[in-house]
Amino acid sequence: MMTRPLLLAIGLALAIPGAVAADMSDEQKTLYALGQLVARQTAVFQLSADELATVQQGWRDAASGADSAVDMAVYGPKVNALAAVRRELAARKAAEQGKAVVAAAAAEKGAIKADSGFVYLPLVEGGGAQPSGSDVVRVHYRGTLPDGTEFDSSYKRGEATTFPLNGVIKCWTEGVAMMKVGGKARLTCPADTAYGERGAGKVIPPGATLIFEVELAEVVGKQ
Numbered sequence: 633m634m635t636r637p638l639l640l641a642i643g644l645a646l647a648i649p650g651a652v653a654a655d656m657s658d659e660q661k662t663l664y665a666l667g668q669l670v671a672r673q674t675a676v677f678q679l680s681a682d683e684l685a686t687v688q689q690g691w692r693d694a695a696s697g698a699d700s701a702v703d704m705a706v707y708g709p710k711v712n713a714l715a716a717v718r719r720e721l722a723a724r725k726a727a728e729q730g731k732a733v734v735a736a737a738a739a740e741k742g743a744i745k746a747d748s749g750f751v752y753l754p755l756v757e758g759g760g761a762q763p764s765g766s767d768v769v770r771v772h773y774r775g776t777l778p779d780g781t782e783f784d785s786s787y788k789r790g791e792a793t794t795f796p797l798n799g800v801i802k803c804w805t806e807g808v809a810m811m812k813v814g815g816k817a818r819l820t821c822p823a824d825t826a827y828g829e830r831g832a833g834k835v836i837p838p839g840a841t842l843i844f845e846v847e848l849a850e851v852v853g854k855q
Contacts (some may be wrong), residue, residue: 672834676719723829723839730822730841733778737820744810750803752822758815761851763797765809768852771796774845783835792849799842801826803842811848819844 656664679687693700737743737751744752763769770792775784786793797805803821811817821842823829831838 675834676715676720676838678718678721691740717824719838720829722837723823723831724837726841727823727829728839730778730839733841733843734820734822737818746806748802748806748825749822750807750825751808751812751818753818753820754811754815755818755845756814756816756847758812758848760813760815760848761852762812763809763848765797765805766825766854768796768854769793769808769848770850770852771808772847772849776843777837778841794852804844808846808848811846813848813851816847817843819846 677683689701692698734745734749734751736752738745740753742754746752772786772792773784774782774787776782797808801821803819803825806825807817807819807821821844823839823841826842827836827840829838831840836842
């Protein structure tokens with residue numbers, strides 16, 4: 633159910649759409665950040681302009697203490713169900729769009745399409761050890777959505793990441809195992825080899841195809 637605090641936060645997100653950060657007090661900036669966070673949490677609904685206006689009206693009525701235009705005992709519980717429907721629709725749309733991304737990646741010279749569906753493209757051939765699926769590896773990587781939006785980067789953190797190959801998404805488990813130390817590759821990962829229809833948190837949308845540039849720095853050893 634969407635609670636009163638959540639409605640209030642949505643209102644904060646909508647109340648100052650044209651605000652300029654330089655003109656805000658520190659408290660206003662914090663409240664604006666709250667609105668941004670709530671908007672991301674409700675992004676699964678992919679609200680149209682008319683739907684957004686309806687959400688705004690619900691917030692105004694709740695915030696002002698006016699009577700609700702709908703029976704909240706009936707419609708409050710339907711919010712999660714609507715979210716599930718919108719999430720499924722978004723996942724289907726993203727998966728369909730992802731097919732074109734994977735096809736384009738597979739058509740690149742030197743690309744290898746794995747049986748599981750991801751595409752491996754060597755960028756720099758390594759000359760060191762090659763890991764197996766049970767090894768712990770250390771890598772640098774950058775992850776983006778098909779539109780180029782970067783959602784994670786060990787380069788920006790300034791530190792390589794260490795993990796067991798059998799403890800990550802399938803695309804990585806299989807793809808990094810195709811590399812040798814010193815090598816760099818691009819992995820194009822359809823959703824069923826990544827985070828599926830659920831996505832991951834507020835960063836990776838449902839059904840998203842992901843693109844990683846991975847540099848294998850070291851095979852640390854067995855777990």
